[in-house]
Amino acid sequence: MLAFKLFFTFLPLFFQPMSGDNYTPAYQLFDKEGKTVNFEDISAKLAEADIVLFGELHNNPICHWLQLRTTKKLFEAHGENLMLAAEMFETDDQLILNEYLAGKIQEKHLESEAKLWNNYQTDYAPLVNFAKEHKLKFIGSNIPRRYASLVSREGLEGLESLDKEAKKLIAPLPIKVDLTLPGYKNMLDMMGTHGGNAQAENFAKAQAIKDATMANSILENMDKNQRTLHFNGAYHSNNFEGIMWYLQQAKPKLKIVTISSVEQESVKSLEENNLQLADYIIVIPSDMTKTY
Numbered sequence: 001m002l003a004f005k006l007f008f009t010f011l012p013l014f015f016q017p018m019s020g021d022n023y024t025p026a027y028q029l030f031d032k033e034g035k036t037v038n039f040e041d042i043s044a045k046l047a048e049a050d051i052v053l054f055g056e057l058h059n060n061p062i063c064h065w066l067q068l069r070t071t072k073k074l075f076e077a078h079g080e081n082l083m084l085a086a087e088m089f090e091t092d093d094q095l096i097l098n099e100y101l102a103g104k105i106q107e108k109h110l111e112s113e114a115k116l117w118n119n120y121q122t123d124y125a126p127l128v129n130f131a132k133e134h135k136l137k138f139i140g141s142n143i144p145r146r147y148a149s150l151v152s153r154e155g156l157e158g159l160e161s162l163d164k165e166a167k168k169l170i171a172p173l174p175i176k177v178d179l180t181l182p183g184y185k186n187m188l189d190m191m192g193t194h195g196g197n198a199q200a201e202n203f204a205k206a207q208a209i210k211d212a213t214m215a216n217s218i219l220e221n222m223d224k225n226q227r228t229l230h231f232n233g234a235y236h237s238n239n240f241e242g243i244m245w246y247l248q249q250a251k252p253k254l255k256i257v258t259i260s261s262v263e264q265e266s267v268k269s270l271e272e273n274n275l276q277l278a279d280y281i282i283v284i285p286s287d288m289t290k291t292y
Helices: 002-015 038-045 061-081 091-101 107-113 121-135 145-154 156-161 183-192 197-219 243-250
Strands: 028-031 051-058 080-089 137-142 228-234 256-264 279-283
Touching: 002 061, 038 061, 038 145, 051 061, 051 080, 051 243, 061 080, 061 121, 061 228, 061 256, 061 279, 080 091, 080 197, 091 107, 091 121, 091 137, 137 197, 145 156, 156 197, 183 197, 197 228, 197 243, 243 256
Parallel strands: 051 228, 051 256, 080 137, 080 228, 256 279
Antiparallel strands: 028 279
16 A cells, blocks of 8 residues: 555656756747746737737747647637738638638638648648637738739839739738838848849849738738737748838737747757847747658
């Protein structure tokens, strides 16, 4: 009997998280100043926001798992007042997406007819199906890729010749583009130009029309008192620019919280170049496996 009691006394020790060199964390959360925070704490802060921009690394499983956990937490806070939106779905796929969410079509039709990403099943289907199960709006926010490609070739002027039905799928024209913003300027720098190169500038403007369209999609579809969780590549909202800049241009009083995702060799501290990247930064080991 004593041995039986001792077994259950020490049993919990075998299930404690390993510490020291034997324990490898899958991620660590930081605030923009580099202070460590935990998921429960930031969940409460996210619930206070009108819009949360969750910046991901597209092929990182930790990002996608935390997106699903965040969705569940915000649903606990807001219920059916929560709206989901994503860069990974284009505005011209909204009808198909709506039909799937309403149970009008089968998933195989969504997969065959919408322009889904290669990692849809592993990374985004759980989010879409959560929305379907709980009757949440899920908005495809991104510009159709053919129009972004048009801007890359012809500049924003190329969009002016589109018919009125096509223009409903993009941000209202003309859009303001500030190529001096660090995010766009860095794109020009990476292409070896500091301005004056039309091809390079068109490439940056194609990024801007994506950001503007995603911001517009959020605002057009948000009902009064609704909250939005938007999923996008981290570069679309890093440094409080991109989508956030366009949201603030339209509605300066919105309370927006941003999340970014980065990879580092060590997750023990936030590297200096990742400080101030977002309100919260997810640091993931650089050798984390990829989803595709």
